[in-house]
Amino acid sequence: MGDWNLGLGALRESVLSKLADLLDNPKCGWRQLADAVSKQPQFRCSEKELVSCSLQVLSARGSPSRRLLAMLADRACSLGFLLQCLKKIEHREAVQYLTATVMEQIRITVQPVAQQVPEGARLVLSCQASGPTALGYQWFKGKEEVPGSSTPDLVLCPFTLSQQGYYICRVHQGERFVFSQWAQVSVERSGSSSSGNSSSFFPSSASGLHITQQPRDLTITEGDCVSLECMAEGNPPPQYQWYRNKQPLLPANRPSLKIPCVTTADRGKYSCRVYNLYHEIWSDQAHVEIGPGFAVSWDENDAGFTPAPARQLSQFYATDKVALLMGNMNYQYHRQLRAPMADVHELTNLLRQLDFKVVSLLDLNRQEMHSAVTEFLLLLDRGVYGLLYFAGHGYENYGNSFMVPIDAPASYTSEHCLWVQDVLQRMQERETGLNVFLLDMCRKRNPNDDIIPQPGPLKVTANIVFGYATCVDAEAYEVNKDDLSNGIFISFLKKRLLEDDKVIVMLDRVAEDMGRCDITRGRQALELRSNLSERRALTDRIQSSDCPATTSARNLQWAIAHVLPESRYLHFDCGVKPKDIISCTAQLSDFSEGVDVDLKLTNQETARDAGSLLFIVETAGRPEVHKLFTRLGALQRLKMELTFTVCLQYQYASMDEEVQEKTTVTVGKPLVAKLNLHQPRLPRSFSASSSSDLHPFSLPESSSFSEGLESGDPGLRDFLPGLGLYLLVLLLAAGRGSREREAGQHARRDFQP
Incomplete structure (x- = not known):
């Protein structure tokens, strides 16, 4: 009989990871569990703690549910109380798994x-x-x-x-x-x-290296999480490195390998290299096969929970979900905004929980906005749910909406901006299953623009939803509170976005919430336009199309801008010993032209000091490893490969002056830079009947993302074990984010709540 009085800490990491996998969903998951456990005051989570759980999706291996379970374990939550709460939220699969694990351990x-x-x-x-x-x-x-x-x-x-x-x-x-x-x-x-x-x-006190748990073959569906384990024993303690198809995965240096929200590009043969100072051993190969998604339901009988044939949760589904989020803040000739960075961040977090492939960009000029939309359209296909969000300056003339890029002149017209109705027409040509536009911008008339554009005929598709943050001839506002303040629209939208309702029903509730709020009443009101005739929701499941080649090409297209460069160690032939030196530091400098670098925000000890307000750095690794952070912006404008200089400075005890060694590092084109958004796109046919227009990018060789210093002499490794220099590059902050904290007047006018 299992002991339900034990705390969560008694469960193995593999069990906790499995529970987290089951709870990482928007319908019956960690948010509902957090609400259930809050009935006991000692387990109630603050809003800040819940936000920290949500932010885990920004990490490649992050899990909101795993963070919540860790917090409950720290507060001595018992297994019995956890089981009671899982039953309360009716998460039957988690109840069955926890019961089987504890009762039959x-x-x-x-x-x-x-x-x-x-x-x-x-x-x-x-x-x-x-x-x-x-x-x-x-x-x-x-x-x-x-x-x-x-x-x-x-x-x-x-x-x-x-x-x-x-x-x-x-x-x-x-x-x-x-x-x-x-x-x-x-x-x-x-x-x-x-x-x-x-x-x-074995030499000295070393003992053999032995794998005690081998990784197993997996067959999962797109959108699920790959979880592999390789446990080993040895003296000195073993280290780990995971490989897929004989290519190293970075960072992947823990006994457990977890890849959330997988696509078909993640299938392959996985193995783990286990090594220490004296030995090296390889695990068995685990074959990971990834197929189309499916739904599972459960029937309850006297014997407990047993699998039943899958029930169709909704008659509608998406062949995929893709979102393009653009936030413009740092305008060259117009008042600057503060909220778009936080708005894009919040929406990215939520949409990823709904299994959207999200591309998030900041501070785009006209060419970059056009290129980004073109690449976004390439991700669409028949039955795909497409969502476009824009936060920034905008206007509306004669029923046509325009998004203003950061390089628009003082007296801009439609020719300087991006025309929303034109994007809609191009989306329709992709035969999408759902088209959602969320426009968080002003809709005042532009007196400088007297041109009445004539859009081509729109198809009668009955699948279009427009959510305007404000009414016609009105302004949109942002709350002027701190560096991470949201716009009014996102402040209300983020509380409703995960609800399992028809899109327009969900947005209508957002409009009602705004109407009941004192600070928005009479100033800003959400306006909806829709011809959606079916009960389609952002929470609808994904069921892959019948064309696996097209699906795989689309997955690869999206993945290109999300591949992190590889980690790398730099070797310096300094030959120093710990007893010979009294200091040793390193710095990055001489960055490539094209990216924005604020020298006052380089080589900082924390990500926040480097100007990143959103990125949470994982605490993995040894605490004694030193880290420096440098934030780069405007990666989309990087025309050449990103290069920089790493300077190692150290001082001998017997010398007054420091010694310097420099090396140049090239990391290729990281993240969104691979898409070359600065280049004009040629007109293309967007016929949904052909997949030949799925733009085939060439993926450059992997390059370095994290730069670690390791001397060729063992003495320096003992003195500064793995001194780490981490180059912090955020796709989310791919714009001119170094000025995000500047105060000023805002065209999306701000006011105190």
């Missing part, structure tokens, strides 16, 4: 121990476990199973030299299993000591 009660016996004697290794009935036992010598070893006791008689080595026992019941500790057995020799015998196997 296998525990090793007697571990095998290392032994030395004379050659020819009788040697017995014992392993005993508690848990469910009918436990099975398997003994292994290294990776090889010992024949006939199916009992708790392994008897080796007579014991010979060839049987020396490391032994481990696998205790299993069905698909559940645990491994015992490793036990080294050896022949006792006359006049030898225990330490002497150990040294005959």
